[in-house]
Amino acid sequence: MAPRKMALAALLCLSTSVLADLQLTEAALREYDGTDPTKPIYLALGGTIYDVSVSPDFYGPGGHYHHFVGKDASRAWVTECWDDAEQLTWRMDGVEDMYMPKYLDEQMEQAATGEADIEGGAEYGMAELAGMAQAVMQKLGKISDKEIARRRKEDIVEAKQAVQERLDHWTAFFAKNDKYKTVGRVVLDTDKPEPPKICAAALKKRPLKGGKLDKIMKAKGGAAGLMGGKGGAKAGAEGGDAANMPDFVKDKLKGAESLDGEVKDEL
Numbered sequence: 001m002a003p004r005k006m007a008l009a010a011l012l013c014l015s016t017s018v019l020a021d022l023q024l025t026e027a028a029l030r031e032y033d034g035t036d037p038t039k040p041i042y043l044a045l046g047g048t049i050y051d052v053s054v055s056p057d058f059y060g061p062g063g064h065y066h067h068f069v070g071k072d073a074s075r076a077w078v079t080e081c082w083d084d085a086e087q088l089t090w091r092m093d094g095v096e097d098m099y100m101p102k103y104l105d106e107q108m109e110q111a112a113t114g115e116a117d118i119e120g121g122a123e124y125g126m127a128e129l130a131g132m133a134q135a136v137m138q139k140l141g142k143i144s145d146k147e148i149a150r151r152r153k154e155d156i157v158e159a160k161q162a163v164q165e166r167l168d169h170w171t172a173f174f175a176k177n178d179k180y181k182t183v184g185r186v187v188l189d190t191d192k193p194e195p196p197k198i199c200a201a202a203l204k205k206r207p208l209k210g211g212k213l214d215k216i217m218k219a220k221g222g223a224a225g226l227m228g229g230k231g232g233a234k235a236g237a238e239g240g241d242a243a244n245m246p247d248f249v250k251d252k253l254k255g256a257e258s259l260d261g262e263v264k265d266e267l
Contacts, residue, residue, distance in 0.1 A: 021184060022049065022183050022184025022185070023184055023185055023186075023187055024042075024049065024184065024185075024186060024187065025186075025187045025189070026071065026072070026186060026187070026188065026189050029042060029044060029049070029070055029071060029072070029186055030070045030071065031070070032069070032070055033066075033069045033070030033071075034056065034059060034060040034061050034063075034066065034069055034070075035061055040053040040183075041053045041056065041059050041060060041069050041070075042069065042070065042183065043059060043068050043069045043070075043071075043174075043180075044071060044072035044073075044090070044186045045072065045073075045074055045077060045167075045170055045171055045174060046072075046074055046090075046167060046171050047072060047090065047185055047186050047188060048171070048174075048175070048182060048184075048185060048186075049182070049183050049184045049185060049186060050174045050180045050181065050182055050183065051180060051181045051182075051183050052069065052179075052180050054179050054180070055179065055180075067082050067088060068082070068088070071088055071089075071090075072089075072090035072186050072188070073087075073088040073089065073090070074089075074090045074092060074167060075087060075088070075089050075090065075091060075092055075095060075195065076088050076089075077166075077167065077170045078092070078095055078098075078163055078166045078167055078170075079095060079098060079198065079199060079201075079202040080201070080202070081198075081199035081201055081202055084196070084199065086195075086196045087196060087199055089195050089196075090186070090188060091192075091194075091195035092163065092167075092195075093194065093195050094195070094197065094198045095163050095198060095202075096156065096159040096160045096162070096163050097159070097198050097202075097203065097206075098159075098163075098198060098202040098203055098205055098206060099158070099159035099162040099163060099206070099207070100155050100156070100159045100206060101155055101206060101207045101208060101209045102206055102207070102208050102209070103151065103208075103209050103210070103211040104208060104209070104210045104211060104213050105137075105140060105143060105210060105211035105212040105213050106143060106148070106211060108133040108136055108137055108213075109133070109137050109142070109143055111129060111130050111133040112130060112133040112134040112136075112137045136213075140212045140213070141212075143211065143212065151211070
């Protein structure tokens with residue numbers, strides 16, 4: 001390689017290394033939001049800063065993803081809640097709540113005792129639905145405190161794993177995309193106030209499990225039996241209706257009195 005080309009290559013490597021070692025405070029990072037045409041557009045995720053200047057239509061002023069630049073908004077990448085500025089933060093506290101499942105049998109037990117309504121069952125009239133729930137729960141039996149504690153213990157582990165997987169998905173998207181170069185790290189201000197509560201839109205994506213009704217739900221609805229809505233939409237899926245009671249479960253409740261011992265033995 002000619003001396004001049006070798007020098008240029010060395011300079012390029014040095015420049016890349018310097019960029020990769022760049023450290024910006026959150027305040028300094030805000031200056032790279034695309035409003036100053038003389039500066040690159042930076043976006044941070046998981047504490048790592050990426051240069052997204054090559055996609056100004058997406059990340060520049062007026063772009064669909066402009067709200068993500070000039071900051072580390074890891075929380076919003078997972079929850080998809082970006083309409084409120086306070087949700088655009090790197091703090092992930094409480095995000096796992098969007099993946100904590102609801103249990104249909106627990107809702108039914110509460111409805112049977114008058115403690116709460118069954119979500120998605122208002123169209124039947126709650127008095128009628130409470131009667132159906134009582135009939136079903138008499139056959140299923142009370143859900144023990146031990147069983148509920150076991151569910152919560154397992155659910156929190158799975159929920160935190162789901163959050164990490166979602167964050168890893170977006171981190172990999174930028175890290176493996178040749179268009180977007182890694183330029184450094186954000187110096188995060190850990191003294192900031194606690195993050196906001198998880199947004200209502202994210203909580204609507206919570207999955208629905210059957211609990212003691214799982215086997216019936218699987219038998220009658222296939223994969224959709226574990227989740228609400230058509231096709232068993234999972235938490236985080238666009239247009240998902242996971243919080244609603246599946247139609248076939250409503251129909252099953254209508255005929256609750258016909259449940260026999262054989263069904264109970266399968267639960």
